[in-house]
Amino acid sequence: MPFDFGVNELVGFAFSFLQREPFAVTTGLRNRVLSNFVVAVASGYHDVAYHSFFHGIDVMQTVAYILQLMAGDSDDVLSGKISEPQSSGILTFGLHSEPLPANVRFAILVAALGHDIGHPGVNNLFLVRSREAVARTYNDVSVLENMHAALLLQIIEGSRRNNAFPDAPYSFAQHSYGSFDGVSAAGVKLDDSSGTSSVTDCHIFKHIPRKQYAELRRHMVKAILGTDMAKHFSHLNALTSFYTKHEPKFQCRAESEPSSQLTEVRRDLANIHLIPIVLHAADISNVAKPFDVTMFHSVAVMEEFYAQGDLERERNYPVNPMYVL
Amino acid sequence: MPPSCRALVDCSSSIARFDRNQNSLPKCQIGFINFIVQPYFKALHQIFAGFDPFMQNLVCNRNYFEEMSEIAQGDRQAASDVVSRHIVAALGPEFSKFADVDVPDDDSSDGSSDALDEVEEILDV
Numbered sequence: 001m002p003f004d005f006g007v008n009e010l011v012g013f014a015f016s017f018l019q020r021e022p023f024a025v026t027t028g029l030r031n032r033v034l035s036n037f038v039v040a041v042a043s044g045y046h047d048v049a050y051h052s053f054f055h056g057i058d059v060m061q062t063v064a065y066i067l068q069l070m071a072g073d074s075d076d077v078l079s080g081k082i083s084e085p086q087s088s089g090i091l092t093f094g095l096h097s098e099p100l101p102a103n104v105r106f107a108i109l110v111a112a113l114g115h116d117i118g119h120p121g122v123n124n125l126f127l128v129r130s131r132e133a134v135a136r137t138y139n140d141v142s143v144l145e146n147m148h149a150a151l152l153l154q155i156i157e158g159s160r161r162n163n164a165f166p167d168a169p170y171s172f173a174q175h176s177y178g179s180f181d182g183v184s185a186a187g188v189k190l191d192d193s194s195g196t197s198s199v200t201d202c203h204i205f206k207h208i209p210r211k212q213y214a215e216l217r218r219h220m221v222k223a224i225l226g227t228d229m230a231k232h233f234s235h236l237n238a239l240t241s242f243y244t245k246h247e248p249k250f251q252c253r254a255e256s257e258p259s260s261q262l263t264e265v266r267r268d269l270a271n272i273h274l275i276p277i278v279l280h281a282a283d284i285s286n287v288a289k290p291f292d293v294t295m296f297h298s299v300a301v302m303e304e305f306y307a308q309g310d311l312e313r314e315r316n317y318p319v320n321p322m323y324v325l
Numbered sequence: 326m327p328p329s330c331r332a333l334v335d336c337s338s339s340i341a342r343f344d345r346n347q348n349s350l351p352k353c354q355i356g357f358i359n360f361i362v363q364p365y366f367k368a369l370h371q372i373f374a375g376f377d378p379f380m381q382n383l384v385c386n387r388n389y390f391e392e393m394s395e396i397a398q399g400d401r402q403a404a405s406d407v408v409s410r411h412i413v414a415a416l417g418p419e420f421s422k423f424a425d426v427d428v429p430d431d432d433s434s435d436g437s438s439d440a441l442d443e444v445e446e447i448l449d450v
Binding site: 069229239240277289294299 | 350358386
């Protein structure tokens with residue numbers, strides 16, 4: 001069976017993937033800290049059909065690939081073939097006032113790796129309907145995404161301020177969803193409040209200036225919250241209105257554009273929050289992969305939907321016409 | 326109503342989409358490609374060159390899934406309309422433009438609208 005990796009292989013892959021990142025190499029991120037972090041993230045994921053650690057790794061890798069495409073690097077690692085750009089797209093990160101900084105890039109990849117951490121295998125709607133404690137904590141708004149971001153930051157920053165939310169999401173893993181036993185799998189073992197000395201160091205940003213970390217933290221939170229499917233159309237809206245506004249400039253790309261116009265394009269592009277847009281793209285990219293990969297993911301995601309459907313039938317929840325994922 | 330139409334429309338409703346007793350995988354994936362993923366990557370592709378691998382895979386995969394589900398063209402139109410309405414209903418009228426889906430014109434549009442009426446009746450739209 002392809003893609004049938006054990007958790008150790010996945011942890012090894014994620015570790016060596018992040019270890020090679022320019023940020024890790026140049027800032028002197030310690031291997032020990034990075035491996036602690038990856039192991040903690042891996043154990044934070046539940047063994048559900050789709051939203052498992054595998055999904056986190058898959059999205060992280062896809063983000064890296066998309067960033068490569070956007071930077072105009074046509075070395076196509078996936079299909080092995082280089083295709084000429086057919087569209088009018090000329091804007092890349094390279095045209096940005098400066099290329100994507102290594103620390104921001106690293107933060108996106110970390111956010112991608114942990115963007116579904118602690119996913120119980122049921123969606124926001126289900127949690128809200130069931131009046132789960134975690135849904136109440138986040139007032140029914142982007143419940144899972146809020147929880148993923150909080151859990152990831154908890155892993156990075158350690159467990160000292162664990163008691164800020166005693167009810168959720170940390171007791172959440174113990175909830176049982178009937179027959180769906182993947183949910184009650186081992187939770188995040190980080191709230192070891194008995195002694196701070198036993199807490200492993202997972203702070204992969206500890207060695208950089210605090211102010212810089214604060215900025216990366218904002219990026220990560222924003223990116224993870226942006227993976228809520230409810231935000232899909234606002235991401236799309238940002239892209240299409242940018243394109244509509246600047247389309248005339250794309251048309252006459254043969255001539256060199258006046259620099260004042262390019263400045264405007266750059267400014268507008270900077271105002272689009274590209275990081276959440278890229279992470280969301282990777283998150284929904286399953287069906288944009290080669291067909292065998294797509295089928296592998298499709299079966300897994302449907303299995304998770306079915307498991308939720310079984311629970312919904314059991315609980316007689318009403319039919320909801322909303323397009324949700 | 327044609328069963329294939331019913332199944333595609335059902336993809337937009339939580340319970341039926343999540344029902345393992347219906348073999349809904351290809352239809353769900355077609356719906357997901359048409360209404361969510363394809364427009365999104367198209368928008369990215371317009372601005373940033375180089376998304377061709379994704380765009381090509383999307384076309385191939387949709388063809389594969391369509392082969393798998395053997396959805397008739399006319400049924401797709403009817404079902405697309407309904408799902409588009411759900412998008413608008415769920416997210417507001419300002420998103421109506423995103424709900425427009427490229428479906429080739431079809432001569433059997435009369436039959437489609439019949440199917441659409443039936444669908445709406447059942448769904449109480």
